[in-house]
Amino acid sequence: MxxxxxxxxxxxxxxxxxxxxxxxxxxxxxxxxxxxxxxxxxxxxxxxxxxxxxxxxxxxxxxxxxxxxxxxxxxxxxxxxxxxxxxxxxxxxxxxxxxxxxxxxxxxxxxxxxxxxxxxxxxxxxxxxxxxxxxxxxxVRKNARERVASFLLGLSEKARHELVDLAVGRQDMADYLGLTIETVSRMITQLQGAGIVEFPTYRQFRICNRHMLEGIAAG
Amino acid sequence: MxxxxxxxxxxxxxxxxxxxxxxxxxxxxxxxxxxxxxxxxxxxxxxxxxxxxxxxxxxxxxxxxxxxxxxxxxxxxxxxxxxxxxxxxxxxxxxxxxxxxxxxxxxxxxxxxxxxxxxxxxxxxxxxxxxxxxxxxxxVRKNARERVASFLLGLSEKARHELVDLAVGRQDMADYLGLTIETVSRMITQLQGAGIVEFPTYRQFRICNRHMLEGIAAG
DNA sequence: CGTGGCTTTGAAACATTTCAATCATCGTGG
DNA sequence: CCACGATGATTGAAATGTTTCAAAGCCACG
Missing domain, CATH: 2.60.120.10 (Jelly Rolls)
Structure with a gap:
């Protein structure tokens, strides 16, 4: 071609x-x-x-x-x-x-x-x-929670396992999302608290409620 | 070619x-x-x-x-x-x-x-x-003032006259910059108050102190 | 002149950042 | 193997920046 x-x-x-x-x-x-x-x-x-x-x-x-x-x-x-x-x-x-x-x-x-x-x-x-x-x-359009949700969702789509490797630390996430480390951390805690995602370790996660996560990511 | x-x-x-x-x-x-x-x-x-x-x-x-x-x-x-x-x-x-x-x-x-x-x-x-x-x-990296400054600076580089036509309303600026109308308006007022730019009308402006504006735009 | 749309301004609410402290995790060396 | 230290993550509280809501002002147009 x-x-x-x-x-x-x-x-x-x-x-x-x-x-x-x-x-x-x-x-x-x-x-x-x-x-x-x-x-x-x-x-x-x-x-x-x-x-x-x-x-x-x-x-x-x-x-x-x-x-x-x-x-x-x-x-x-x-x-x-x-x-x-x-x-x-x-x-x-x-x-x-x-x-x-x-x-x-x-x-x-x-x-x-x-x-x-x-x-x-x-x-x-x-x-x-x-x-x-x-x-x-x-x-342009998303707040912190939505950004983090979008990010996780995006990663999970590329990943091949249910347990997704973050691969990046919080600082990299923050840079990418235009947020601070602390805000990213808080949002993750929040999503986790709501039972939407689960972080067995700092650097890998699992989506427990994809539907809800998508709802949040969409804004 | x-x-x-x-x-x-x-x-x-x-x-x-x-x-x-x-x-x-x-x-x-x-x-x-x-x-x-x-x-x-x-x-x-x-x-x-x-x-x-x-x-x-x-x-x-x-x-x-x-x-x-x-x-x-x-x-x-x-x-x-x-x-x-x-x-x-x-x-x-x-x-x-x-x-x-x-x-x-x-x-x-x-x-x-x-x-x-x-x-x-x-x-x-x-x-x-x-x-x-x-x-x-x-x-990712700029706050409201810096964004507006960058925007004005960018316009002025494209413009052919000293008096630059905004061409867009505040709403369009706001959308582009990821801000609200009100914030854009306030930043413009601020820049104007500092004598850095001057808005003879809502939709056109002149840069009074390019050096300062560049300083702000750079962050 | 009004009138309508856009802009500015103000005050309060909200989200995010900043600064500071604590906590977990992992690798290292005792 | 465990304790330790270093690095990175979380949490809290206060400060800041931005948005939201509401009202008033300005300009252009009919």
């Missing part, structure tokens, strides 16, 4: 998995990253494509004032690190121990898969835009 | 004006829209490309709950209405009386300018992403 095809395609676009995984899976090199390890830094050359095999990755950008707007979280199966320019606008770090499959852009070229590469870039950009817009809507 | 060229271009990408304007200016049909008129609706086929000649346009999306996250504001010279799918994810409306140059996508095809069209789509998407990210940073 070339970009032109893509462009004229009438169906709603979904991050396609099949072909991406093909090449990445065949030619990509699996690499392990430890928790908190940097996968690539802001400003480094963006000459590789990454796919999460396991673990959770976060992209974020450091601002002049020292604070850190977060781009997105990436979970197993998701592709990241694909950027429009040739240097990374945001850095990426492993939030947990991760296995990441890595493929250089040159490998695409070598394989004569330019078109596929373009498609990856395009899809990654669209996905980023969609994520940014949803995030925007969350920040 | 094809998309492949673009992709390999090393320079930081800026919404290019030259070629876009060429085709749009030559083949585009100028149309007038009255204030508050809908240019296209959410869900309508996205088969045209628009460029603002004069006036201000806003894109926004209606959410299930009735509220309205705003995509962006577009001023003279900017291109909008270009979308990845073939229907508009957001509607567009004229915030003031506008002149908009319109060109159908088919016209690009007819002119054998597919590549240019692709480039337009690509650039528009990148710009949207950049706007969304900046907006995100604003909402």
């Amino acid at each position: 070339t970009l032109t095809d893509w462009f004229h395609d009438t169906k709603p676009q979904r991050p396609a998995e099949a072909t991406d995984q093909d090449l990445l899976a065949r030619a990509g090199v699996p690499m392990a990253f430890a928790k908190d390890e940097e996968i690539y830094g802001q400003g480094e050359p963006a000459d590789r494509i990454y796919r999460v095999v396991s673990g959770v990755v976060r992209t974020s950008r450091f601002m002049p004032d020292g604070r850190r707007p977060i781009g997105a979280f990436y979970h197993a199966g998701e592709i990241f690190g694909v950027e429009q320019g040739d240097q990374h606008e945001m850095g990426a770090e492993a939030l947990s121990n991760c296995v990441i499959q890595v493929l250089s852009r040159d490998a695409f070229a070598a394989a004569g898969r330019e078109a596929e590469l373009q498609k990856l870039v395009w899809e990654a950009t669209l996905r980023d835009l969609e994520i940014a817009r949803e995030h925007l809507a969350l920040l | 094809t998309l492949t060229d673009w992709f390999h271009d090393t320079k930081p990408q800026r919404p290019a004006e030259a070629t876009d304007q060429d085709l749009l200016a030559r083949a585009g049909v100028p149309m007038a829209f009255a204030k508050d008129e809908e240019i296209y609706g959410q869900g309508e086929p996205a088969d045209r490309i628009y460029r603002v000649v004069s006036g201000v346009v806003r894109t926004s999306r209606f959410m299930p709950d009735g509220r309205r996250p705003i995509g962006a504001f577009y001023h003279a010279g900017e291109i909008f209405g270009v979308e990845q799918g073939d229907q508009h994810e957001m509607g567009a409306e004229a915030l003031s009386n506008c002149v908009i140059q319109v060109l159908s996508r088919d016209a690009f095809a007819a002119a054998g300018r597919e590549a240019e069209l692709q480039k337009l789509v690509w650039e528009a998407t990148l710009r949207d992403l950049e706007i969304a990210r900046e907006h995100l940073a604003l909402l």
Whole structure:
């Protein structure tokens, strides 16, 4: 599928998995990253494509004032690190121990898969835009309780087990949601008290009443 | 410049004006829209490309709950209405009386300018992403005063006169900034009281102390 | 001139942050 | 293996910022 095809395609676009995984899976090199390890830094050359095999990755950008707007979280199966320019606008770090499959852009070229590469870039950009817009809507319209509920719900949709791994600490949640640690903590306590979610440990939870959680998240 | 060229271009990408304007200016049909008129609706086929000649346009999306996250504001010279799918994810409306140059996508095809069209789509998407990210940073990290200051500053950069047209009412500002009308109003009063900006009328302003305004906007 | 829509202002209610203290958890070394 | 210390999470109380509700003011338009 070339970009032109893509462009004229009438169906709603979904991050396609099949072909991406093909090449990445065949030619990509699996690499392990430890928790908190940097996968690539802001400003480094963006000459590789990454796919999460396991673990959770976060992209974020450091601002002049020292604070850190977060781009997105990436979970197993998701592709990241694909950027429009040739240097990374945001850095990426492993939030947990991760296995990441890595493929250089040159490998695409070598394989004569330019078109596929373009498609990856395009899809990654669209996905980023969609994520940014949803995030925007969350920040504009939702209060603390709703934000936390949305966040947990979002995580649970990506997760494969009933017991969901938070992967991030409270500070990261707070940054992402535009709240303080303390507020996040209070909201979690509240949701837990209402029997809607359950936190066996600080970093993993289970949804007890999905319907209610969705009600809260919707506002 | 094809998309492949673009992709390999090393320079930081800026919404290019030259070629876009060429085709749009030559083949585009100028149309007038009255204030508050809908240019296209959410869900309508996205088969045209628009460029603002004069006036201000806003894109926004209606959410299930009735509220309205705003995509962006577009001023003279900017291109909008270009979308990845073939229907508009957001509607567009004229915030003031506008002149908009319109060109159908088919016209690009007819002119054998597919590549240019692709480039337009690509650039528009990148710009949207950049706007969304900046907006995100604003909402996550800034308080009411800083948000309003940033907004005014942003408008003034797009404007061509010292006396800047707001184009939007307080309600629109508030929606965009994630605040209430009243808070926006108070912040404006405050900035005015401090002699940083001046509002000769409700809908236009002048920056008296740009340096200070920038200081506030930065946080 | 009114009238209607938008804006400003005020006061009280509310949500969130801040600051401070306590508590849990986990890894480490005794 | 347990105790300890460090890190991160929770809780509380007061302060702050923002919203809400209500009223008054301003401007544009007929």
